[in-house]
Amino acid sequence: MNTLKVALLGCGNVGSQVARILLDDGQDLARRSGARLELAGIAVRNVDAPRDVELPRELFTEDAEALVKDADVVIELMGGMEPARSLILRAVEHGASVVTGNKALLAADGPALYEMAAAADVELYFEAAVAGAIPILRPISESLAGDRITRVLGIVNGTTNYILDQMDTTGADFADALKAAQALGYAEADPTADIEGLDAAAKGTLLASLAFHTVFPLDAVRCQGITSITAADIEAARDTGFVIKLLAIAEKQTAKDGTAGVSVRVHPTLLPRTHPLAAVHGAFNAVFVEAENAGQLMFYGQGAGGRPTASAVVGDVVAAARRIVSGGRGRTETTGEQLQVLGEDSILTSYYIGLDVADQPGVLAKIAHVFADHGVSIEVMRQTMHTEDLPGIADGSAAAELRIITHRGTEASLAATVEAIKDLDVVNSVTSVLRVEGV
Amino acid sequence: MNTLKVALLGCGNVGSQVARILLDDGQDLARRSGARLELAGIAVRNVDAPRDVELPRELFTEDAEALVKDADVVIELMGGMEPARSLILRAVEHGASVVTGNKALLAADGPALYEMAAAADVELYFEAAVAGAIPILRPISESLAGDRITRVLGIVNGTTNYILDQMDTTGADFADALKAAQALGYAEADPTADIEGLDAAAKGTLLASLAFHTVFPLDAVRCQGITSITAADIEAARDTGFVIKLLAIAEKQTAKDGTAGVSVRVHPTLLPRTHPLAAVHGAFNAVFVEAENAGQLMFYGQGAGGRPTASAVVGDVVAAARRIVSGGRGRTETTGEQLQVLGEDSILTSYYIGLDVADQPGVLAKIAHVFADHGVSIEVMRQTMHTEDLPGIADGSAAAELRIITHRGTEASLAATVEAIKDLDVVNSVTSVLRVEGV
Incomplete structure (x- = not known):
């Protein structure tokens, strides 16, 4: 059995859990991959910083470049644009497969990265970037490859779902539910990106690109958050048999001129209580997919958190290893259909x-x-x-x-x-x- | 662009929809596969039998053997043991990849078929055999390859879910709800296999084999149907905040002697109304998965029906084509972990x-x-x-x-x-x- 060298870039909440799984579950992962996965090193900004998970000190390095040069699979969990982007490109140049959970980078620069990977004949995996632990990339791009997706409705932000669910179950108003979410660590001290729908908008564009093979610019998303939702709104919704959820909606539609187009929008939405998305409680996420032949599908799970997201990352590492072991050319995401981006009018x-x-x-x-x-x-x-x-x-x-x-x-x-x-x-x-x- | 010859065996409810998609959506499928998919022929018992979907008469043949001999991808939708099994083996011998939706055959003979395919270096796909249109095979065997599944709870029989949901929402008793299901075509004239839980048991063993890489014999499933559920049971459940669902439960447990084992059981189950499976209404299916790192996941969709199941079949055909185009060795399902089969005591x-x-x-x-x-x-x-x-x-x-x-x-x-x-x-x-x- 071959050994594949795995380089880990970043060791935060998710990265430390990925390292733990690679170190603890080596035997299982080897049997499933067809190769031993050796954690060659963990690149961090400061090797002396405290960590949540105890990991062998000798694995840590501040020289990410050197680590990447030697790896068969590179896991990028640093987040942000740089140096994440440069290191991914370096990995691709060296022929390594890349696994990333970097939403921001993919939303900004995904298509260029896919192309680069395709040209170098390596693969780029990013299951963890979309809805955390929920398997959504493979179901959409592989299981539904014989179908046509028409619409994706996603509860893709756990913070806002927790707040709305609290308001619904306890009658709390928005301010109190936000405080409860902050006390539990579900919402940050500055919750703007969550409660204004900006995080959901970025995930909505990623879902749109997966479902419709179309790059969707973030600034074309019509976005409304949940700050104006009152306890009275929630109560009126309940009276009428509805529940209010913050949804990211990516939709394929025919524009007025007859050409197919895609729209992405984020807003608080009334859903009938019998709708499967209405049963998504607490900080859970779910992605509801409508396809021409398959009909309605839903994928439910945890959209964030160290261990759940690490599960998605390691799944991608095993996939990358299997591909290296089995040989064959790689396959990358395409944006080949590039449908028209539809605005509010459509x-x-x-x-x-x-x-x-x-x-x-x-x-x-x-x-x-x-x-x-x-x-x-x-x-x-x-x-x-x-x-x-x-x-x-x-x-x-x-x-x-x-x-x-x-x-x-x-x-x-x-x-x-x-x-x-x-x-x-x-x-x-x-x-x-x-x-x-x-x- | 290469052309791949696709042979279709069987043209019932699902087969006719598969043929329609292959004929109508050729351009999309070619772009996604990297090869043109040519429907080379449809093998049926009687070429003159009436069909639901209008298909070119010249595609039909009664000589399945000849059709298989020439194909790159063989789709088996005949059902039953023979001649389905022999034709799949013939296809494998000729180096064709096989897509099948044949639950019964896989439950009885899956491991032998996987081995045969692995030895011949071709792939065997069967997404449609488990929970119809719901993508479950890839999420379990690929997305969760870096995790350890501990439990699978499935609503995998639409007939019984429809009956129980009717009883819950209308207060009907079992006999009336069964009649309603029969009137709508959700239940057969002889509903035994559904209402006694036998169909769910067969699917439970398939889920167990996917989740735990362990062959589970059908006769080791503890199985109880829904015929004894009364309107009073349903009402008492509702009063207590529960709903009654027929679940197939595949569980990894430590047996008394300390070794890991797997149990599969099917029975009517009380679930809290806040549980995601409680929101699965009508004839829909859902598979709820618990994994060590990912936590709780759920996959929801239609478990039966011509078009939904055809979506899963064609998805597998595209996957088979991609693999042929990209080259590389195939990967097959393993039963390599073969955990102990646990009985009632555990x-x-x-x-x-x-x-x-x-x-x-x-x-x-x-x-x-x-x-x-x-x-x-x-x-x-x-x-x-x-x-x-x-x-x-x-x-x-x-x-x-x-x-x-x-x-x-x-x-x-x-x-x-x-x-x-x-x-x-x-x-x-x-x-x-x-x-x-x-x-």
Whole structure:
């Protein structure tokens, strides 16, 4: 049995777990790989820094370049753009296969890296970069290679799913749920990237590139976070049989000019409680895939964390080793289909709209008229009377709460409808506007 | 670009959809495979039989042997043992890769087929044989190759899931839900294989062989169907926050003598409503996997049906083509770990027990005493008073309903506990005994 040298770049939360698995489970990994996997070294910025996992001191080095030069498989878990990018290119030049979990680098520079790897006849693996431990790369690019994916809906950010799930199960408001998430280490001190949907947007573009073989620029993602979601929104959703989830949605659609295109958007979304994604609780992630022949599929698991992500990384290392052992040319991800990137005008979605309206004859007709004028059709309209809990209605006139779910329409027409409704004199306020999927 | 000849054996529900995809989506498949996939012919018993899908008549042949002899990839969708087995062996001898969806053949003869394929340096693909369209083979054997799977819980029979879901959502009893399933084509006229759990048992052994690299004989599966599940069971489960699902459970455990072993069992199971498997509705399937590092994963989708299953078959055809194009030695499934097959004595599970008991002082103590005597500890015990709805308690003495969930124990000790409880004079009847997972 041959021995393959494995170089590990980075030894944080995930890297230290990868090192532990490579050192502890050598026998199993050798049997599955067809080669012994020797951890040749671990490149870090400071060999003396404290580590969570106890690892042999002699493995550590600050000379990443030298480590890479000698390796058969290079695992890049440093994160960020440089020196990660240069070291990956160096590895590829030396004919090593590369395993990376570097979302940011792939989102920014994936296609160039794929091409480089293909030209050098080595493989680039990145299962860990998309939804942590959830196997999604192979199912999409191999199992579904005989099908056509039409849509991907992902709960790909554990922090926001934890917050929304807390709000749903305990009735907490956003600020308290965020504090709970921070106390448990699910949210960072500066939670902006998570709660504003930016992390989900980056993962959405990676999912789009896998599912549709199309590079999607991060700045073309329409992105809305969860900071404006209130306890009242959550409660209204529950009353109506829905749950609110932050989804990254990558969708293949036919644009107005008839050509196929792809859109990616991130926003809080109402989902029916019977939808499989509605059962994704806590900090778990899930990716829901719709394909022409396979129909609906879902992949569920932990999207982050040292050990789960390390499982995905080591799976890729075994795959790389098997490929080296079995020979044959490598296969890389393609962006060969490069579908048109669709903007807001082409996105079809349906809206949930919550309104406080005056309870007087003709209100429903006036509102329905506005929808009709904008070419938006109404799927469900429900009215609830309430007088006591509305401030400012002290003159004795009754108010009512109106909840409307529309059929699918363009973002532009839906947004224009909401603006026009705000101007109606019978409308006290628009209390909530959320997008709806899965109905 | 090379052309690869694809032979299709069988043209039923799945086969006809496979043929349609190969004929209609040739351009996409060629781009993804790196070779043109030419459907060389379709072997059937009777070329004149009517088909669901319109296909060119000249493709049909009754001479399967001749078709196989010339093919690069052979798709076997005839089902059953012979001539499927002989034709697969003929294909392997001729150096063709084989794609099959034949559960029965793989359960009976998988290891011999894997060895044969390995010896001939060709590959055998069978994603469609396990849970239909759900990608499970690659996630388990590739994505999780760097991890250790400890347990697999599968909803792998759509018929029984549909029936139990109907009972749960409509309050129907078993007989009515079965009729509804038959009316919709989800259950066959003779539903025995589904409702007695035999189909789930066969799939459970396939999952065990994938997850634990161990051949598991079908007759060692402990198997119980859903025919005895009543509307009252379902209602009691709902009251307690549970749902009843028919699960195939493949588990790695340490046997009493300290060696690692595997057990496979199929039975109706109480699951907490918050468990991801509880959200699998209708005829959908899902496979829930627990691994040491990855933690909990779930794969959800359609477990049957022509188009979904065809998606899995064509995915395998593309994989086979890619391997032929890229060169390199094939890789086959191994059963190399061959863990010990564990029997009932080694299976640990927890029980839900429903009892009708006399409502008099000391009843709980007597019952708790029986549990203690058998070394079974109680997790939850809940008592509900009811007098009016119990026949035979006309003497004015009150009766109560007692619901007990135990901690995990061996099947033998749990079963002995139930027997001993039946003999207590304070126990009117044992109304329900169900196993519990996911708590």
